[in-house]
Amino acid sequence: MAGRLKGPTGRYGGKSAAERQAERRRRFLDAGLELFGGSPGYRGTTVAALSEAAGLSTRQFYEEFRTLEDVLAELHLQVNSWAEDAVRAAFATADALPLVERVTAIFRAYARNVTADPRRIRITFVEIVGVSHRLEAQRLARRARWIDLIVSEATAAAVRGEAVDRDYRLPATAFIGSVNGLLHDWSAGWVEAGLDEVVDELVRQLLGILRPVGEWPVREG
The missing domain is CATH 1.10.357.10 (Tetracycline Repressor, domain 2)
Incomplete structure (x- = not known):
């Protein structure tokens, strides 16, 4: 994938776009700490599995990161x-x-x-x-x-x-x-x-x- 997808803008649920983005990013990182640092490890983790663990979609993953x-x-x-x-x-x-x-x-x-x-x-x-x-x-x-x-x-x-x-x-x-x-x-x-x-x-x-x-x-x- 050439680059990350663009995330949404504007306020939603009382949070700004920047706040929502930071929260999503934190959820992906928390999920990464759990899966990479535990089971199945980095090499056994897929984007789909990481996204599921974060409670987010793969589309949202690519809005924040290019790769695992x-x-x-x-x-x-x-x-x-x-x-x-x-x-x-x-x-x-x-x-x-x-x-x-x-x-x-x-x-x-x-x-x-x-x-x-x-x-x-x-x-x-x-x-x-x-x-x-x-x-x-x-x-x-x-x-x-x-x-x-x-x-x-x-x-x-x-x-x-x-x-x-x-x-x-x-x-x-x-x-x-x-x-x-x-x-x-x-x-x-x-x-x-x-x-x-x-x-x-x-x-x-x-x-x-x-x-x-x-x-x-x-x-x-």
């Missing part, structure tokens, strides 16, 4: 944005804490947000992978954004004397790989541990990056 991939792309960005908002809020409240407590609070906020809904994990770590060149580029771009955030905060910690002064790009990339892999395996039931244990392990890895063995300050006296 567009829905998955928007959901992936949304899930990442929710997690990033949680992390930035944690940064603000934990700013004055010592390094270990600050890192733990921030990472716990991320993990709790991502794992609060198993469908979010599947969207982020499973369904998005290998769909198309476009979505691979989006996935890698979002991963790079998380890496940039870690590098920025680690560098700031180094300036404050809390962390080793080093180039954090490579270790941050490796850490994100650990986060993605461990949270995916935990959500799939392949790791016999509670979420707190998973978070504690990842925090230990991050602290090991910030202060490798032999680099912790020697306490005198």
